[in-house]
Amino acid sequence: MTGIRIAVAQPVISADARVNGETVRRLMRKAAAGRARVVQFPEGLLSGYAKEQIADWSHVDWDVVREELELIMALAAELKVWVVLGSAHPLTPPHRPHNSLYVISDAGEIVDRYDKRFCSHTEINHFYTPGFDPVVFDVDGYRFGCVICVEINFPQLFSQYERLGVECLLLSAYPVDTVFEVKARAYAAINCYWVSMSLPAQTRDLMPSGLITPNGTYATQVTGKSELAIATLDRDDPDLTIPLQHARPWRTTALKGDIYRTRAVTDPRSQNRTTA
Template structure:
């Protein structure tokens, strides 16, 4: 079957609490709103369901792990009922004494966990006090669109974003708990440099810095959560006229340029080229 030309996604901006039960109720309410709006996928912020270390959680002993696990299953059950894909920021507990992963669970529209992205580039505080790092990228496909996953401080590692370009993603899902407004500039730059959509989901607590939004493959903001709102609906549209240069020309040409053959075949032997110390 030919890939779909467009896909509607929902991007959440929720208030995250230390109570997994409360967070779970918020997640499921927004899942219903997304489904009613025709979205096929909804994305949530970093640590959305479990609470995020350094903010809602200061010690893992504070976490009601049974509640977190039950809420994970409730979200998965509703995903199946709504036929909705869910990318859920939460904590993935490991076997003690190992620290947990900071993760994005990818739940398909049958309610199955089809993969999990574990944050690879943890911050100094995270890696020394809170989390175990992951080591692998994560991609998955919905209706012919391929998605990749990244989390928060990884915005500062461009090699991760170029890796996803090589993995041929159409859209990078970046879930975060940002600490400055320059974060949005970096996200728009990664989208424009790699010519893919970038969906950024952040908590309501950081709305004064930036809001959840969908960035196009040429770096413009296509949709943004309104003031006081918790959800924005965006469209990944391969046929949009304003995206044809980014998708149809810039992205394939840059891939060819990175491979380098178009330059190697034009190398010349010339003394004026080799001499770097004269005009």
């Protein structure tokens, strides 16, 4: 087998971190049984997501969240899988938490954490502290990056990850409209990388979770009431030759601009814009 297998989860999110932790571990085992090396979960899963499961951070038992996170880390080491897990990350009071994705390695260690940079109006004014940096990490020679939900409306983040060499962008979200899927597929095709979209079961009526190819089409989707879909990222897939081997390198060259600047001409018919 070439490439790397990734599992995309679509679980129900509850307000109980113990229930959420049990759900994560159950799906991790299912993903490992399917030979997945990376398992991705939705925004806010472990702690519960603000505005949906959480109305006030004082209602969250952070000790329980931490205990469940530690159990998930231990299982990641046992199963030898990487886990990208959505959760609020508490800060020192009175600062509000980050809206985060924990990047847990197959050694059971948190190797990085992505903090949502562009929060919604309600999030930034009532629930979360923003982050400021992109996060990339490598698994088995493939490079991954992270974004969260409403950040889909900021194309500069997606192009930034293309420049950072990301091959699969992990988009964890709690979407509220169907156009979200259109944007995700467009970014995959424009940037010529995979977009893995993990959403909660509560939003399955809007769109499925799934893995979108660099062609902008789905490699796999979570169907029905299933909670997990697994697919392989393979940069040598002949069906992806055009976006990966031709379009992406060409667009990188084109953006540098030299191929255009060196072909500029001094011609009155070029400079006169009012002549037929």
